[in-house]
Amino acid sequence: MSTPQRVLVLFAHPALHKSRTNRKLIEGVEALDGITFHDLYEAYPYLHIDVAAEQALLLEHDIVVFHFPFYWYSTPAILKEWQDLVLEHGWAYGHTGNALRGKRLLCVTTTGGREDAYQPDGHNRFTMRQLLAPLEATANLCGMGFLPPFVVHGTHLLDEDAMEHHHSDYRRILLALRDGRIDPERASLFPRLNTDLEAIFVDEEG
Ligand SMILES: Cc1cc2nc3c(=O)[nH]c(=O)nc-3n(C[C@H](O)[C@H](O)[C@H](O)COP(=O)(O)O)c2cc1C
Structure with missing residues (x-):
């Protein structure tokens, strides 16, 4: 028994009312x-992040999921602000910064670009794993394991069936x-x- x-x-989407893909995923x-679902833009519409509350929440969990639409090859602004403020020296990293050690980080993201665009010879020139390297390095510095990202590509081309499929995969994951x-x-x-x-499940859910 695990x-x-x-x-x-x-969760970080600055315009959820315009969202199609992420609204479906969540x-x-x-x-x-x-599962604790925490909508950062809803909690902090003016980006005034409550650092103590966010750190307390992190301590109560083992796996942290950053869920966001891919914006300019990165996260929407609030997730960067969150990292800058919450992952304090002496708490998240540094000699005494062990609060997140042993936890795991998963990025869940959606891209307008198609999967073949995110290849070394594709339109965007870099793979998703390469573009997410700053988050992987951040996890590493904080002693967290980094899982391969959950990515939904080509959001503008997804029909209802494809959206259902991704929604079901996300829930199962x-x-x-x-x-x-x-x-x-x-x-x-x-x-x-x-x-x-x-291929990645230890055994199927009952
Ligand atoms: C400000 C902004 C920046 C974006 N940057 C990218 C990008 O770098 N790469 C990409 O593939 N799509 C990009 N997109 C497209 C979004 O990723 C896509 O619209 C989103 O994932 C769809 O999810 P939603 O329906 O939940 O909004 C961008 C969209 C916006 C509004």
Whole structure:
């Protein structure tokens, strides 16, 4: 029996009323047992982040999910502000900064660009894993494990069936993370966490 993992989703979409893909992805996430859903733009519309509250929330969880639409090859502004303020020296990193050690970070993101654009010879010239390197380096500095990202590409081209499929994959991944049913070593062989779900699950949910 795996130890249950407490999962914190830090969601950052600055214009949720215009969102199609992420609005679908987060449908029902709030109601999942053992998953804390925290909408950063809703909590801090003026980006005045409550550092103590955010640090307390982090301490209560084992897996942190950054969930955001990909903006300018990076995160929306609030997630950068969150990192700049919350990941304090002496708390998250540095000699006495051990608060996040042993936890894991997962990035969940959606891109307008298609998957083939995110290749060394593609339109955007870099892979998603390369572009997410600053977040991977941040996780590393804080002693956190970094999972391959969950990425939905080509958002403008997704029909209803494709959206349902990604929504279902996201839900299954969150539940599997919570239940300790994802094998991090097998997952690390894939560019995306949602490349082949059956291959990374320790066993299927009952
Ligand atoms: C300010 C801004 C910057 C964007 N930058 C990128 C980008 O760098 N790469 C990309 O593939 N798509 C980019 N997009 C497209 C978004 O990633 C895409 O619209 C979003 O993931 C769709 O999700 P939503 O329906 O939840 O908004 C950008 C969109 C906006 C508004």
